[in-house]
Amino acid sequence: MSIHLIVLAAGSGSRMESDLPKVLHQIAGAPMITHVLSVAHAIETDVRVVVVGHGGDAVRDTVINLDEDIRVVEQDQQLGTAHAVTMAVPVLKDATGDAVVLYGDTPFIRPDTLSAMSAARKDGADIVVLGFNAADPGRYGRLLTDGDTLTRIVEWKDATEVERAVTLCNSGVIMAEASTLLRLAGAVGNGNAAGEYYLTDIVELGRTEGLTSKVVTCPEAETLGINTRADLAAAEAVFQANARRDAMNNGVTLLAPDSVYFSYDTHFGRDAIVEQHVVFARGVTVESGATIRAFSHLEGAHVGAGSVVGPYARLRPGAELSNDVKIGNFVEIKNATIADGAKVNHLSYIGDAEIGAETNVGAGTITCNYDGVFKHKTKIGERVFIGSNTMLVAPVTVGNEAMTATGTIVTRDVPDGDMAIGRPRQENKTGLARRLFQKLRAAKAAVKKG
Structure with missing residues (x-):
């Protein structure tokens, strides 16, 4: 069964210090959102929804130029990732099958990774979260597990010191049955340190309903998010290294x-x-x-x-x-x-x-x-x-x-x-070169004396 895509691309990207919407900054000659949507060409997708906000018209034009069948919806207020996902309800309210949430500023998620998440869904997980083991977990959200079951996702701001010591981190990419994903996103509250509606809260909400959540992991480089010009340069370097390797392998x-x-x-x-x-x-x-x-x-x-x-x-x-x-x-x-x-x-x-x-x-x-x-x-x-x-x-x-x-x-x-043959006839003027140079040198000498 095909997968519905929800791509969140509403952020202002203030740390980019740019008038250009963050997701339109280029990697390897294409806006980063183009890289995200290219996943649709490598896996079987159904409805594709892009949620826009800051610079929405420019993002909309770019997306529609890629494929006029992509649906674009607007998030007037950026209240968090769960709120952004609910913007897709009018488009996906009658959708069947799975939906996956991607991010317009995280351009390197591979089709194979989404296929692995889909396989976990088929194996019985109601909600599948993409995680990675971070070399430096920093301020990433942490994935808390009980055996192979994901019990909770906690944002760094809300985490205890013990929870911050966990190195299994959240990429933000989530897959679930479309109606389940939208319903749970709509039920998320904002009782946290940032006052935002976090999509990650659907894991705990689902658990109270008896739904199971699993983690699929990928390399950390695949989850690289772009927030600054330095991140953009790092992403370019990642792309080029991968492209060079692939070219030589082929x-x-x-x-x-x-x-x-x-x-x-x-x-x-x-x-x-x-x-x-x-x-x-x-x-x-x-x-x-x-x-x-x-x-x-x-x-x-x-x-x-x-x-x-x-x-x-x-x-x-x-x-x-x-x-x-x-x-x-x-x-x-x-x-x-x-x-x-x-x-x-x-x-x-x-x-x-x-x-x-x-x-x-x-x-x-x-x-x-x-x-x-x-x-x-x-x-x-x-x-x-x-x-x-x-x-x-x-x-x-x-x-x-x-x-x-x-x-x-x-x-x-x-x-x-x-x-x-279309050029003037050549004429040689006898001795003219010598006479001309003599005249010029004499003039130069006179200038020096003066």
Whole structure:
């Protein structure tokens, strides 16, 4: 049976010192709430509810852009986690099956962990709480157990010294049958040191009804919550370490793993090679056997099998490289398709263009694609030789097996097989260089005397 998700994302995040809602701060190029909701793509979920508050409109827009089927409800007053869960009642009042509460600022809960919680539910636990053994329990809530039964969750503010010595801590993630979860959340009171309605109190409320609660544990790093900029940096480091490990485990060679940065959606084929100091922004796929050389930056790009990019290359959104393409040093590609075996090796800008198979683009070539208002396209055919320092003033087409002479400015279409030469005739002025330098040096000497 599928699981309903309730994601709490209403907090103000005051310790972030930001005008941006906390859950919209990014990890690996995506808002942290995107990472939380990505769980829905890995397990079978039914209704997904996001509870918003601070910056609700911005959070709502982000969530709906991810999937318009996600339901967004508002918590006008942030009175605690139990109160936040009750905001989902209008959406889930007739729901059957289990519901799990996640948090928009806890982005690393794994699908396997939720599956383990679901298994505990199937084994008879009415309420399942996700816990972790903390190296430094600090101010986390403590999970108090009797054998394998969870008896109570106590917040640090309300805990005795004996209870604070417990290292089994509460992540806040709770799973139960949907109607049970909502009913118990509605019954929670606020008679505690903070005067808040704690969702954790449903364990004790359930116990008075004869309901059983169990704990499922996970690694502490999985429960990392983000409250400050330092936490955000730590979360980025966790994500990158995991992404690098996963890439290498899946057959990618990273020559200096700690210097490579991934986006949340970077994809690799086997036997890809990534050299030092490479950044993958959002929307990049690198196919099998491709090499990304040092100090390159890729975003919104596809790199075909066997292609080589860099060093010092930039692929911008819409860069589509087919197989065995060579993109060399200090080359920028934007919104352009490069066909099999084509080469753009040095110091060139290719934007809004199509380049055919086996074409060679010489150093210093620029597709002049922008007239100040509109973008225009350059089309270059197959087996074309573009001479160094060619300016292609779009819209323009260069036919198959054509050529441009070095330094040419192409303003008209070049038919198949033709050579375009568009540069002024060279003239040599006899002795002019010597005379000019003599005049300049004399002028410089006069300045010094004066």
